[in-house]
Amino acid sequence: MATSSSREVKLSKRGEARSQTLWAPNTYWGAEHFDLERNPDGLIRENSAENLLLNDRLLKYIHEHFRLSEEHLKYRIGLVNSFEPTLIDALPKFLNRTLKPLVPITPEATVIGPGIGGVLAHLLWILTQPGDGVVLTTPFYTTYVRDIRYPAQAVPVVAQIPADVDPLSPAVLPFIRKAIQENETPTRKCSVLILCNPHNPLGRAYPVETIVGYAEIAEEFDLHLISDELFANQIFSSRLSPNPTPFTSVLSLPSSTKCNPARIHVLATPTKDFGASGIKLGGLVSQHNRDVVKCVRDALIATPISAAADTIFTTILNDEKWCEEFLRDNRVVMAKAFELLVDWCNFHGFPFTITEAGVFSLVDFASAIRKTEDQSLPVKEQVANATQKLLDAGLLMGASNDAIPTRFRVIFTFPERVMKVCGKSFVE
Numbered sequence: 572m573a574t575s576s577s578r579e580v581k582l583s584k585r586g587e588a589r590s591q592t593l594w595a596p597n598t599y600w601g602a603e604h605f606d607l608e609r610n611p612d613g614l615i616r617e618n619s620a621e622n623l624l625l626n627d628r629l630l631k632y633i634h635e636h637f638r639l640s641e642e643h644l645k646y647r648i649g650l651v652n653s654f655e656p657t658l659i660d661a662l663p664k665f666l667n668r669t670l671k672p673l674v675p676i677t678p679e680a681t682v683i684g685p686g687i688g689g690v691l692a693h694l695l696w697i698l699t700q701p702g703d704g705v706v707l708t709t710p711f712y713t714t715y716v717r718d719i720r721y722p723a724q725a726v727p728v729v730a731q732i733p734a735d736v737d738p739l740s741p742a743v744l745p746f747i748r749k750a751i752q753e754n755e756t757p758t759r760k761c762s763v764l765i766l767c768n769p770h771n772p773l774g775r776a777y778p779v780e781t782i783v784g785y786a787e788i789a790e791e792f793d794l795h796l797i798s799d800e801l802f803a804n805q806i807f808s809s810r811l812s813p814n815p816t817p818f819t820s821v822l823s824l825p826s827s828t829k830c831n832p833a834r835i836h837v838l839a840t841p842t843k844d845f846g847a848s849g850i851k852l853g854g855l856v857s858q859h860n861r862d863v864v865k866c867v868r869d870a871l872i873a874t875p876i877s878a879a880a881d882t883i884f885t886t887i888l889n890d891e892k893w894c895e896e897f898l899r900d901n902r903v904v905m906a907k908a909f910e911l912l913v914d915w916c917n918f919h920g921f922p923f924t925i926t927e928a929g930v931f932s933l934v935d936f937a938s939a940i941r942k943t944e945d946q947s948l949p950v951k952e953q954v955a956n957a958t959q960k961l962l963d964a965g966l967l968m969g970a971s972n973d974a975i976p977t978r979f980r981v982i983f984t985f986p987e988r989v990m991k992v993c994g995k996s997f998v999e
Contacts, residue, residue, distance in 0.1 A: 589721065605965065607988060615985075617968045617993055620771065622805075622846040622930050622984040624904045625897065629845055632893065636886050643878035658683050658881050661888040662854050666839055668891075669803050672822035672858070680858045684871045685880075687801065687838055687853035688718055693870040694836060694855060695723040695763065697863060698795045704728035704754045704761035706794070708738055708747060710933070710973030712771040728754045728761055734974035739770055739777050744784040751792050764794045769802040769818060772933055772971060772980040774926030776806060776818045786821065786830035796821065796830070798837045802929040804844040807902040809909055815927030822858065832859040841884055844898060846984075850880045905930070905984060912983040915994050923981075930984040937977035950976050966996045 582590060605613035642655045662683060663676040670676070684690040695705065701724035707715060708730045719725045730750035732738045751761050766785045769776045782798075789796035798821040806818050821835055837856040842848050857863040888894060909926050912934075916923045922935040936957070943960070944953035954970045954977060961968050971978045983990065 592720075605989070605992070607992070611992075612965065615966050615989065615993055615996070617966055617982055617985075618980070619848075619967075620843075620930050620982055621848055622843070622901070622905070623986060623989075624846065624908060624984050625901055626846055628897065628900075629847060632887065633883055636890075637879075637883055638886075639879065639882060643882055645878075655882070656885050656889060658852070658876070658885050658888070661885045662841070663856075665841060665888040665894070666854065666856065670800065670820035670822050670837070670839065672820060673824075673826065674822070674858055676822070676856050676858065679861070680856055680864060682855040682857075682864055682867045682871065683876060684853045684855070684867070685874055685876045686851040687799075687840055688714065689871070689874065690853040690855050690867065691715075691797070691799075691838060692718040692722060693867050694797065694863070695719060695725055696870070697866045698797075699723050699725040699762045702726060702759050703763070704751075704759065705763040705765060706730060706747060706750055706761055707765050708732055708743055710738065710772055710971045710978075711765075712767060712799075713969065713972060715765060725762070726759075729972075732974065738973070739773065739775055739781060741778075741780045741784055743781065744788065747785075747788055748792075751788075751794075761792065761794060763797060764789050764792075765797050765799065766821065767799040768821070769800075769806065769928035771799075771802065771929060772931045773924060774929045774931055774933075776816045776928050778816060779819050779824070782819055782821055783824060783828050786824060786828050786835065789834055790830040795834045795836060798822075798835065800837055800839050801843045803839065804841075804898050805902065805905060805930070806928045807906045807909075808927075809906040809913075811910070811913060811925050812927050818928070822856070834860070836860070836863060841888060844901070845887065846901075850883060852876055852880050852884055908983045908987070908990075911987060911990065912981065915990075924978075926983075931980050931982050933971050933973070933975075933978040934981045935975060935978045940977055961996070964996050966993060 603610055603613045605615040640655055659678045659681065663678055663681050666676050682690065695718060699705065703725045705719045705725050706728045709732050716727050719727050728750055730746045732743055732746055736742050754761055764785060768782065786796055800820055803818050803820065806815050808815055822837055839854045839856065840852055842850055842852050855867055912932060913923065916934055920938060924933040926932045940953050940957050944956055958968065958970060968979050970976060971980055
């Protein structure tokens with residue numbers, strides 16, 4: 572189309588500001604995914620916390636049970652009365668089995684949306700004012716920053732945990748208090764504290780004492796406590812940790828805990844448990860704050876989950892026997908996959924964190940970086956250069972944001988043949 576004017580086309584002021592402050596460059600967007608047979612030169616997204624170990628089994632179940640009716644072709648089946656079973660009933664039942672809350676989770680306390688990221692972003696918009704602080708401890712799931720900044724325009728407040736302190740122990744609590752106090756000013760306050768349990772990327776569940784400490788800090792400083800419990804069903808034992816720390820939901824804390832339950836909100840989704848993150852589904856539970864439930868539900872009216880996602884996971888979650896067998900077997904194969912990573916790390920002399928939950932381990936690649944990078948450069952620059960070289964080689968990985976800058980989060984729940992390609996790409 573021919574141009575009729577030389578006038579510059581602009582975004583709004585907030586659009587221009589957003590375009591200049593995007594949380595991360597998406598340099599790999601559009602890159603074709605790796606496939607051992609169809610695209611062996613494609614990009615392996617080793618930074619994506621996905622579990623592909625039992626994909627064939629899940630797909631077989633979906634293909635055998637997936638059924639759409641006329642009801643599913645109507646608008647927003649999960650938000651209106653329907654003749655078909657929906658997730659608004661199935662998800663609370665599943666979460667009651669998983670989280671074991673003191674007070675049973677009900678549909679009235681549950682919100683369902685198209686992915687955890689979207690649900691969290693809307694929740695933060697409701698709980699914060701622009702410029703408010705959202706408190707995190709290192710290391711943390713990096714993508715939290717995206718949802719803190721947009722659309723809520725809140726600010727990450729990071730409590731830096733020293734290398735000699737276990738970030739999941741009660742010893743972390745003074746560092747959280749210090750971060751909150753140092754970021755309180757007459758014009759700015761912290762509004763939210765995030766607890767990730769089981770932890771991403773450390774791959775362990777929190778002990779009860781630390782969870783209670785988080786809840787009581789939230790009460791002390793008048794914060795909302797968001798507990799991200801996405802990996803609650805993925806606690807596993809291995810030869811390195813035969814007795815993992817059991818998972819405890821914030822919803823099952825003793826009634827003596829000094830925290831108003833209206834400030835506690837839980838994120839949960841079955842898609843992580845079943846290796847189906849692409850079927851976008853996120854859940855929010857706020858048992859004692861119906862204003863939060865109403866606001867997030869209303870925000871999601873324009874972007875609900877699809878009827879197809881609803882019926883797929885409604886069918887899965889209502890089949891309790893099949894669910895329990897799948898989740899049990901998933902924990903077994905996850906343990907084997909982690910042990911394979913351990914063997915690789917030991918062979919190459921890379922220190923690693925012992926995983927008891929989730930799909931990741933932190934691996935310290937300092938020795939490899941020293942061999943390939945200019946030692947006169949700052950360590951963070953060396954790590955950035957190494958990360959770019961991995962990307963150029965077709966392996967997308969990210970360094971952790973904790974006190975040891977040479978540690979990378981490594982996902983170990985890809986098929987073994989893919990993990991071997993990852994390992995070969997790295998050491999070469």
